[in-house]
Structure formats: C-alpha cells, structure tokens
Amino acid sequence: MKAYQKVLMIIAALSLGLLFLFPMWKIYLTAPQYPEGLEMHIWVNQIAGNTAGAIQNFNILNHYIGMEPIHADSFAELKIMPYIVIFFMVTGVLIAFIGKRKLVLSWTVLLMIAGAVGILDFYLWLEKFGTNLDPTAPIKVPGMTYVPPLLGHKTLLNFEALSLPAWGSFGIFLAITISALVYFLSRKKEAKHNAKKVMV
Amino acid sequence: MKSLFKTFKKAAPAAAFTLALAGGAVLQGCSGGPGEGSATAAGVASDAAQAVYVAPGKHDEYYSFLSGGFNGQMSVYGLPSGRLLKIIPVFTQHGENGYGYNEESKAMLMTSHGFVPWDDLHHPKLSRTDGMTDGRWLFANGNNTPRVARVDLTTFETVEIMEIPNSAGNHCSPYPTDNNEYVIAGTRFSVPLDMKGATADVSMNEYADKFRGSISFIKVDQEKGDMELDFQILVPGFDYDLANGGKGPSSDWVFFTTYNTEQAGTLKELGASQNDRDYLAAVNWKLAAKYAAEGKAREMPANYYHNKMDKDTHIAKSTIKKTVRYLLPEECPGMMYLIPAPKSPHGIDVDPSGEHMVVSGKLAATIPVFSFSKMQEAIKNKSFDGEINGIPVFKYESVLKAEVPEPGLGPLHTEFDGKGNAYTSMFVSSEVVKWKLSDFTVVDRMPVYYSVGHLMIPGGDTKNPDGKYLVAMNKITKDRYLPTGPELAHSAQLIDISGEKMRMLLDFPTVAEPHYAQAIKADKVAPNSVKFYDLAKNTHPHAVKKEADASVTRQGNVVRVKMTAIRSHMTPDNIEGVQVGDTVLFHVTNLEQDWDVPHGFAVMGANTAETLIMPGATQTLRWVPKKAGVFPFYCTDFCSALHQEMQGYIRVSPKGSNVPITFSTGKKKPSA
Numbered sequence: 001m002k003a004y005q006k007v008l009m010i011i012a013a014l015s016l017g018l019l020f021l022f023p024m025w026k027i028y029l030t031a032p033q034y035p036e037g038l039e040m041h042i043w044v045n046q047i048a049g050n051t052a053g054a055i056q057n058f059n060i061l062n063h064y065i066g067m068e069p070i071h072a073d074s075f076a077e078l079k080i081m082p083y084i085v086i087f088f089m090v091t092g093v094l095i096a097f098i099g100k101r102k103l104v105l106s107w108t109v110l111l112m113i114a115g116a117v118g119i120l121d122f123y124l125w126l127e128k129f130g131t132n133l134d135p136t137a138p139i140k141v142p143g144m145t146y147v148p149p150l151l152g153h154k155t156l157l158n159f160e161a162l163s164l165p166a167w168g169s170f171g172i173f174l175a176i177t178i179s180a181l182v183y184f185l186s187r188k189k190e191a192k193h194n195a196k197k198v199m200v
Numbered sequence: 201m202k203s204l205f206k207t208f209k210k211a212a213p214a215a216a217f218t219l220a221l222a223g224g225a226v227l228q229g230c231s232g233g234p235g236e237g238s239a240t241a242a243g244v245a246s247d248a249a250q251a252v253y254v255a256p257g258k259h260d261e262y263y264s265f266l267s268g269g270f271n272g273q274m275s276v277y278g279l280p281s282g283r284l285l286k287i288i289p290v291f292t293q294h295g296e297n298g299y300g301y302n303e304e305s306k307a308m309l310m311t312s313h314g315f316v317p318w319d320d321l322h323h324p325k326l327s328r329t330d331g332m333t334d335g336r337w338l339f340a341n342g343n344n345t346p347r348v349a350r351v352d353l354t355t356f357e358t359v360e361i362m363e364i365p366n367s368a369g370n371h372c373s374p375y376p377t378d379n380n381e382y383v384i385a386g387t388r389f390s391v392p393l394d395m396k397g398a399t400a401d402v403s404m405n406e407y408a409d410k411f412r413g414s415i416s417f418i419k420v421d422q423e424k425g426d427m428e429l430d431f432q433i434l435v436p437g438f439d440y441d442l443a444n445g446g447k448g449p450s451s452d453w454v455f456f457t458t459y460n461t462e463q464a465g466t467l468k469e470l471g472a473s474q475n476d477r478d479y480l481a482a483v484n485w486k487l488a489a490k491y492a493a494e495g496k497a498r499e500m501p502a503n504y505y506h507n508k509m510d511k512d513t514h515i516a517k518s519t520i521k522k523t524v525r526y527l528l529p530e531e532c533p534g535m536m537y538l539i540p541a542p543k544s545p546h547g548i549d550v551d552p553s554g555e556h557m558v559v560s561g562k563l564a565a566t567i568p569v570f571s572f573s574k575m576q577e578a579i580k581n582k583s584f585d586g587e588i589n590g591i592p593v594f595k596y597e598s599v600l601k602a603e604v605p606e607p608g609l610g611p612l613h614t615e616f617d618g619k620g621n622a623y624t625s626m627f628v629s630s631e632v633v634k635w636k637l638s639d640f641t642v643v644d645r646m647p648v649y650y651s652v653g654h655l656m657i658p659g660g661d662t663k664n665p666d667g668k669y670l671v672a673m674n675k676i677t678k679d680r681y682l683p684t685g686p687e688l689a690h691s692a693q694l695i696d697i698s699g700e701k702m703r704m705l706l707d708f709p710t711v712a713e714p715h716y717a718q719a720i721k722a723d724k725v726a727p728n729s730v731k732f733y734d735l736a737k738n739t740h741p742h743a744v745k746k747e748a749d750a751s752v753t754r755q756g757n758v759v760r761v762k763m764t765a766i767r768s769h770m771t772p773d774n775i776e777g778v779q780v781g782d783t784v785l786f787h788v789t790n791l792e793q794d795w796d797v798p799h800g801f802a803v804m805g806a807n808t809a810e811t812l813i814m815p816g817a818t819q820t821l822r823w824v825p826k827k828a829g830v831f832p833f834y835c836t837d838f839c840s841a842l843h844q845e846m847q848g849y850i851r852v853s854p855k856g857s858n859v860p861i862t863f864s865t866g867k868k869k870p871s872a
Contacts, residue, residue: 036795052734053793060767060794064841138842 001099001186008185009104012178013092018171019044019085025122025169027148028162029058040070042122044168045082047072065146065157066137067129077121084114092179101186108179115172123150243646245703251696252706254281259726262658262719264671265324265338266692269713272319274340274351279658279669279719280694282708290349290358291319291342298811299358303785303820304740305509307516311363312397312503316345322371322715323442327425331378331447331663335724337425339374339383346370348385348418350425354728359511362427363504365524366393366414372440373416378451378663380420382485383427386440386456387413390463393434397503397522407465411437414526415456415483417492426508431492431525433483433536436589437463439472440481442547442613447663448554450572452486455557459544472544473563479538479593480548480559482575491532497525512739514817530590537579538588539570540596547613547654551622551637552663556601560611560624567611567624569640571601602640608633612653613716615660617667617697623660625652625672632672632695634702646702648693650676657697658719666721670695670702673714680707690714731795733816740818742787747771752863759784759861761850765799765813766791767840769865770833773848777861780828780854789818800836803850810836825852 001009023041030037038057039050047070049055059069072078088111095103130147146156149163245251254260260278263285268275272292276285293300293309300309300317309317319342326333338351346364351357364370364385372386392410394400402410412434419430438458446453461478464471491497502524509516529536539557542564549558550572557570575594577583583598610628617623621643624633630651634644653675658666672695677688689709696703735745744750744762750771751762759782764771770788778784788801792815802810806823813819825831834847853859 051793052736053732056791057794060792060840064768138845 001101001104001182005182005186006096006099008178009096009182010093012175012182013089013096015171015174015178016085016089016092018174019168020082022167022171023048024118024166024172026164026166028164029159031158031160034159041166043078044085045078047075047078061159062129062146064137064139065144066134066140067146068132068134070129075125081118088114088175092175101183104179104183104186108176108183111172111176111179115176119150126150243702243704245696245705248703248705251703252280252282252694254278254283259722261722262669263722263725264656264658264717264719265326266671266673266710266714266717267321267324267340268711269322269715270320271712272321272342273711274321274324274338275711275714276356277692277708277710278722279671280705282692282694282706284711286356287711288351288356288358290340290351291316291321291347291361293317293809295809296812298809298819298821301809302811303822304513304515304818307518308358308361308507308509310507310518311345311347311505312365312520313345318344319347320344321349323373324716324718325374325376325383326718326720327380327420328376328378328662329380331451333659333662333718333720333724335720335728337380338718339376341370341373341385343369343371343388346373346385346387348374348383348427350427352425353725354730356729357509359509360425360427361505361507362418362429363506364414364416364429365397365502365504365521366391366412366432366434366526367416368399372443372456374418375443375445375454376420377445377454377485378447380422380425382430382489383418383420384443384445384454384485385416385418386435386443387415388439388441390437390439390460395500397501397524404465407437408463411463411465413437413440415440417485417488427506429504429506429521429524430489431497431527433488433527433529433532435481435529435536436461436591438479439468441545444548444550444661445485446550446554446557446572447552450550450554450557452484453572454483454485455548455550456481456483457541457545457548457559458538476543477540477596478543478545480541480545480557480570481591482537482539484535487535488527488532491527491535492525496532497527499523499525512737514733514738514740514819528590534579536591537575538591538593539575539599540585540593542566542568547611547624549614549616549622549661551616552618552665554663556637558614558622558624560613562610562612562627564611566603566605567607567614567635568603569601569637570599574601575599604635604640604642607635607642608645613655615655615657615670616665617657617660618665619667621667621697623655623657623670623697625655627651627653627675630674632670632702634697644700644702646695646704648672648674648695649680649691649707650674650678654714654716656717656719658721661718668696668698669705669719670697671717671719673710673717675713677709681709732793732797733814735789735791735793735816738789738816738818740787740789742785742820743789743818744787745789745791747791747865750863750865752777752861754782754861757782761786761863763788763801764791765789765801765835765846767797768835768842768846770799770801770835770846770848771865772863773865775848775850775863776853777859778825778850778852779857780825780852782825782852784823784825784850786821786823786833787818788813788821790815792816797839798837799839799846801833802836803833804831812837828852828854 025042027040262279274288289299327337346367350360352359367387368391369388371388374383390411390413392400392402415433439460441457443456460472542561545561547560578598584592608626608629614624652672672693677691694706790813811819
C-alpha cells in the first residue's frame with residue numbers, strides 16, 4: 001500500500017469518530033399541538049433529544065398508549081457500542097500502518113456486518129417498543145401498534161413520524177466507503193505483481 | 201414678551217373655562233343615536249381591515265403593554281391586531297394563577313401597611329439602553345400604596361416590588377433615565393412627614409406649613425435590574441403629576457408637572473385651580489446623584505418593604521428597609537428649577553431631539569413648548585422671578601419657545617413620531633391633534649371616542665420613535681361596543697400615523713382603565729421569551745424532582761405534602777392521616793419540561809385561589825381543613841387528553857385521630 005492509501009485508511013478509521021460527535025439516527029415527530037416538533041436522537045452511547053426534556057416528553061406521550069418508558073439505562077447496547085467503535089478506530093489505524101490489503105478487506109467487511117447488526121438491533125427495539133404495549137393503557141386502538149419507521153415516514157395517530165440517519169451514521173458510511181476504496185486502489189499493483197509471479 | 205405673559209395670564213382661565221363648557225356640549229352631541237353602534241365612523245380608513253389583519257398563526261409586529269389602572273395589573277396586546285395576549289398580575293392578587301394567593305408570591309404584596317392585595321397601576325415604562333427601549337424589563341407604578349414594580353420580559357412575571365417611603369399617591373412614576381441609571385418616582389399627594397418614616401398626625405389646616413412632596417431616585421442594577429432606593433429629594437408640598445426624562449442634550453434632566461401649587465388641603469378641584477400658573481419642575485438628576493454621593497444627603501428613619509422574587513426558588517422574599525437618604529433643594533444649588541406653566545398641567549413630554557419640553561395643560565388654551573437651550577441660557581443669565589423653598593423660578597418667557605395656538609380642548613399628553621410631528625390627546629374635545637415641531641401649527645385632527653386620556657406611539661417617548669401607529673386610550677366608551685350593563689370596557693383606538701393624515705384603523709376594548717402604555721417591536725422581546733423553567737435549576741426548598749421523592753410528613757400540626765404533577769397524574773394522589781385544624785401545605789412541583797404545559801392545583805374548600813404551576817416550578821397552596829371527610833383535589837389547567845382524570849383525594853380525620861400518615865399513587869406506595 002502506498003503512503004496516500006495508508007493516510008486514506010487512517011481517515012476511514014477516524015471518520016468513525018463522527019459517532020461520538022453526532023447522533024446516528026433521528027426520529028422526528030410532529031403533531032397538531034407540537035408545531036415545533038419533537039426529536040429523538042439516537043447516539044452510539046446515549047438517547048437524547050432536541051431539548052433537555054425531549055425524552056421525558058416522548059415518554060409522557062407514549063405512556064398513554066402503554067409504551068414502556070425509554071431510558072438510556074435500559075439499553076446495554078449504549079454501553080457496548082462505544083467500545084466497538086473504538087475497537088474499529090484503533091484497528092483501522094493499526095491496519096493502515098501494517099498496510100496489508102487483506103486486513104483492509106476484513107476490516108471493511110466486519111464494519112459492514114457490525115453496521116447491519118446495529119440497524120437490525122435498532123429495528124428490533126422499535127418493534128419491541130411499538131408492539132409490547134401495556135394492556136392497562138388508557139388509550140387502546142384495536143389492532144393499532146406504534147412501531148416507528150426505521151427509515152422514512154409513518155403516521156401514528158396524531159403524530160407524523162419521520163426517521164432518518166444522522167451525521168453519526170455518515171461516519172460509518174464514510175469509513176466503509178473509504179476503506180473499500182483503499183482496498184480497490186491498492187488492488188492494481190498487487191494484481192500486476194501477482195501477474196509477474198505467474199509469468200515467472 | 202412680558203406683556204404676552206400678562207395677556208396669557210388674564211385670558212387663559214376664561215378661555216379654558218369657556219372651551220371646557222363647549223367641549224361638554226360637543227361630547228353630549230356625539231353620544232347620540234343608540235342601536236346602530238356608535239354615532240359615527242368618521243375617519244375610518246377604507247383599507248382599515250387589511251391594515252390591522254394579522255392572519256391566523258401570524259404574529260403581531262409589536263407588543264404593547266397597557267396599564268390596567270384600578271385593576272392593578274398590566275395587559276399585553278399585540279399591535280396592530282389589538283389582540284389581548286396576556287394579563288400580567290402586578291399589584292393585585294390574581295385568582296387566575298394564584299399570584300398573591302400562593303405561599304411563594306404573597307410576599308410580593310407586603311408593605312409597611314401589611315398585606316395590600318390591590319393597587320392602582322397607572323404608568324408602564326420599558327427599560328432603556330442608550331435612550332431606546334431594550335425589551336428587558338417593564339417598570340410600573342402603584343399609585344395608592346406607593347410602590348414601583350419591575351416585570352421581567354423574559355417571563356412576563358412581576359419579579360420585584362419596592363415600596364416608596366415619604367410618598368402618597370405614587371402617580372408621577374416611574375420614569376427611567378436613558379440607561380436605567382435611575383427610575384424616578386414623584387409623589388402625587390404631598391403629606392406631612394414626621395421625618396421618622398411615617399406621616400405626621402397634624403391638622404389639614406397646616407397644609408402649607410407642614411406638607412411636603414418627595415421625588416425618589418431608584419437605582420437599577422445594570423445587569424439584573426434589581427432596584428434600590430438611592431435617595432429622595434424633599435420638594436415643596438405641591439401635587440406632582442407626571443414626569444419624563446430629557447434626551448440628548450437634556451438627558452441629565454428630568455421634568456415634572458405640578459399642580460396645587462396653591463397648597464390647598466381641601467376641595468382641590470377648586471382650591472388647586474386658583475393660580476393661573478403652576479410649575480414644571482426641572483431636576484438635574486445627575487447633579488442630584490452627585491450631591492447624594494458627595495455627602496449632601498441626610499438620613500432619616502424609614503420603614504418600607506422591598507420584595508423580590510428569586511428566579512431559582514420561585515419564592516418572593518421581603519426585606520424591610522429602615523433608613524432613607526434625602527436631599528433638600530435649598531442645600532443643593534443648580535439641582536432644581538421651576539418653570540411657570542399654565543394651570544394644572546398634566547403631561548410633560550420631551551421631543552426626540554431633547555430640545556422641546558411640551559406641557560399639556562388640561563385647563564390651558566394653548567400648548568406651551570419650552571426650550572431646553574433657552575433654559576440653559578436662563579440659568580446662566582439668572583432670569584429668575586423669585587424662588588420657592590430656595591428653588592429658583594424662571595421667568596415664563598425666558599424659557600418659552602412657543603405656544604401651539606388653538607390646539608383643541610383639554611390637552612393631556614403628547615408623544616412624537618420622530619418625523620418632526622407631535623401628537624397631543626385632547627380630553628375635552630375628544631380628539632388627537634397632530635402639530636409640527638418646526639412651526640408649532642396644528643396640521644391634522646382625528647376625532648376619538650370618547651375623551652382620550654393618554655396616547656402612545658411605540659417608542660414615542662424615546663429619542664427614536666417608531667412613527668407608524670398611535671394608540672389612543674379613551675376614558676369613556678358609551679356606545680362603541682355592545683352594551684354590558686353599567687360597567688363598560690374602556691376603549692383603545694389604533695390610528696395609522698405613517699402618512700400626512702391620520703387614519704383611524706381599529707377600536708379594541710381594554711381591561712380596566714389604561715392610563716398609559718408602552719410598545720416595542722416584537723423581535724426585541726419574543727426571542728427571549730422563556731418556554732419553561734429548568735427543573736434542574738429549581739432550588740425551592742420543598743421541590744421534589746421525581747415521583748419517587750414525593751412525600752407527606754407531619755411536624756406538629758403542619759403537614760407538608762411534597763407533590764409532583766406530570767401528565768396526567770399527581771403523586772401522591774391518595775393521602776391519609778391529615779386532621780381537622782392541621783395546616784396542610786401542598787408543595788406542588790410541575791415535572792414537565794415542555795412548552796405550554798402548566799398544571800393547576802386546587803382542593804375543595806380551600807380558602808384561597810388555585811395555584812398555577814409552570815413547568816419546572818414549585819408552588820405551594822395552604823389549606824386548613826375545618827371538617828373531617830374526604831376532599832378531592834385536581835389539576836385545573838386542561839393539560840392533556842386525560843386532564844379530567846388528573847385528580848386525587850385527601851382524607852381528613854378528626855383532631856386526635858390515630859389514622860397514620862400514608863400516601864400513594866396507583867396501587868403501590870411510591871418506593872423511596
């Protein structure tokens with residue numbers, strides 16, 4: 001691997017750092033009486049909102065339909081994920097210094113798997129919160145569940161929910177794209193090298 | 201000039217009297233035909249509806265603050281729509297939100313006379329930076345039991361009330377200087393001072409000898425706005441009516457209109473109307489402050505309350521002040537002068553340039569305009585006509601710039617548009633009169649319905665008015681709206697003053713009796729408006745910040761209920777163990793951290809108002825149950841779909857009962 005490719009690999013690893021600066025996902029809610037909107041921000045290590053009281057407000061609204069309150073403490077993922085991200089960042093930088101293509105590939109694939117698992121996990125949580133409703137809830141609409149959309153828009157009673165990835169996820173996207181690019185760019189040379197070997 | 205003054209002296213009273221009679225006739229003539237609304241819609245602009253229409257969901261361009269007069273409160277209206285946005289309780293208990301009823305705010309209404317739950321609020325004045333309204337605070341006077349209040353415009357709540365000692369009828373108040381260095385308050389009624397903090401027990405026959413007035417100089421903290429009575433000037437025993445600060449060249453000065461310079465102690469209607477002239481008092485506040493700082497001030501015992509609302513505990517605390525410093529004009533040369541003015545003047549208004557002092561003398565036939573530069577000249581040349589209590593009196597013509605001829609009847613108050621025009625309210629002839637500051641001639645008249653008192657142009661009392669609208673505050677309403685029995689709303693009228701001719705745009709009813717108003721561009725206030733209080737910063741000693749910490753405890757016969765409220769329940773909502781005669785203190789914390797979710801709290805039979813608790817705040821309702829039984833309590837502000845379910849019960853057992861204190865919400869007791 002050439003020096004610039006190593007630099008790119010370091011950038012790929014460090015771009016995961018965006019996960020600590022920005023939320024991964026945002027769920028936007030609006031309702032007639034919430035013209036200013038209500039946002040839930042899912043971070044790699046916390047669940048927050050656009051205001052200090054946002055999560056409390058989500059929980060107040062959700063308790064009428066019997067949804068379990070959302071507390072950051074209830075998600076073991078939020079404790080584990082930061083270490084996983086740090087692991088990828090450290091190994092990514094190490095791989096850049098080692099400069100082995102195969103390691104780059106493994107790192108990229110592993111990161112893609114980790115991302116996919118993360119999204120699946122997120123989906124399962126949404127499913128769990130949206131369907132596992134307290135039977136004593138004050139508001140019960142027959143047949144109604146409240147699974148927010150994983151991506152895109154959905155109407156939930158008086159709320160319009162919109163779910164979109166945020167800058168943190170863009171960090172993962174960058175890491176995968178750049179590391180894949182590094183793998184691709186370093187390919188030609190080694191292919192030539194291999195070809196020579198064959199000729200010999 | 202001398203002869204002019206003499207002519208004026210002879211002619212003015214007769215002219216004013218004749219004109220006043222004529223005005224009465226005009227008034228009666230106007231209040232004609234019943235049925236089809238008002239007598240006339242004269243002058244209403246053809247596009248008036250469009251000019252004042254603020255579409256649903258859109259905001260007004262201005263906040264306006266209209267005093268409530270005898271309701272002791274302040275009303276907030278949007279302009280140009282005339283929509284009522286809020287009533288801010290200031291000097292009067294407000295059952296609507298528990299102000300002055302709940303334990304936290306009672307101290308706001310404490311005075312040296314005890315708890316005074318009402319006052320007569322006349323004049324709002326916005327705080328200023330560099331001579332312009334800055335949208336931080338609003339000062340207001342309590343006329344009856346002399347007080348000055350400060351409203352915080354981030355919360356629209358009254359946060360401070362200071363009693364004014366040695367004053368009676370705090371009408372001539374409160375007037376901020378260009379940078380809120382001082383808020384100045386003059387007494388309307390002079391009273392005999394015992395110089396020990398009270399009024400003296402003397403015969404009213406001794407008015408001329410014993411009665412004195414006072415002008416108070418309240419220092420304002422530049423950052424926090426906190427007030428402090430720095431010193432007073434003890435002035436001759438006249439009635440001090442209105443005041444206004446100078447601007448630009450005259451910004452070190454403040455001017456006061458006076459009446460009853462005859463010093464009548466009875467039937468002032470006549471007794472105070474005998475002299476052909478009263479005085480405009482000019483006080484150099486900067487020099488006064490200098491004298492006070494340099495040790496010219498003496499000290500006397502006093503007894504007055506200073507009440508402040510703490511922004512973190514949301515609890516008002518009273519401090520009792522025991523001394524006050526005062527200056528005597530006779531000992532402070534150059535500090536105070538008297539300018540002869542037509543009898544019983546009301547408004548004194550300084551034009552944006554700071555050069556013209558306009559005196560609206562309600563019984564005068566003309567509007568005298570005094571010149572600040574001529575006043576400076578007169579001081580230099582000592583053009584005095586004697587003195588009163590050591591205060592030099594100017595010769596009228598040595599300070600007079602011009603008289604506006606034939607302005608109308610009963611001029612009361614003048615404001616300015618910043619484009620060289622002045623607008624004066626005419627109480628008797630029921631009109632707003634526009635005249636030019638360049639040649640002092642009347643250029644336009646707009647009839648108003650009826651008997652306009654004060655008028656207001658946004659920033660019209662500052663050095664840079666916003667000459668777009670004028671609000672006339674009328675004292676008599678009669679047939680302007682659907683009748684509502686003997687008591688009618690007072691009426692305000694919005695006039696477009698952006699063009700050559702005034703255009704009538706809108707009537708809107710007001711709350712109680714506005715005596716004056718202020719208005720400011722909405723963007724100077726709206727962005728700072730607080731949406732809710734930060735629960736984390738709530739330091740109320742009995743706040744509970746989560747349901748698990750709610751408690752009921754007994755200390756002797758005091759039972760403290762530390763309760764939380766959140767959509768849509770209160771914790772605890774079942775309480776037992778209270779006994780007849782206990783003092784139950786419900787300390788309710790609103791746990792919400794969302795915009796526009798107050799919770800109210802009321803309990804059956806409580807001899808007080810509900811209390812309305814803003815998100816993040818704690819407030820306390822005191823209840824002394826008089827009989828045994830079960831008493832419901834509930835949330836009084838429709839907070840959510842299950843608001844009707846937001847209720848609970850408290851059980852009261854006979855005195856000496858062995859029912860223990862227990863409390864719960866839902867099936868199980870909240871775990872500690």
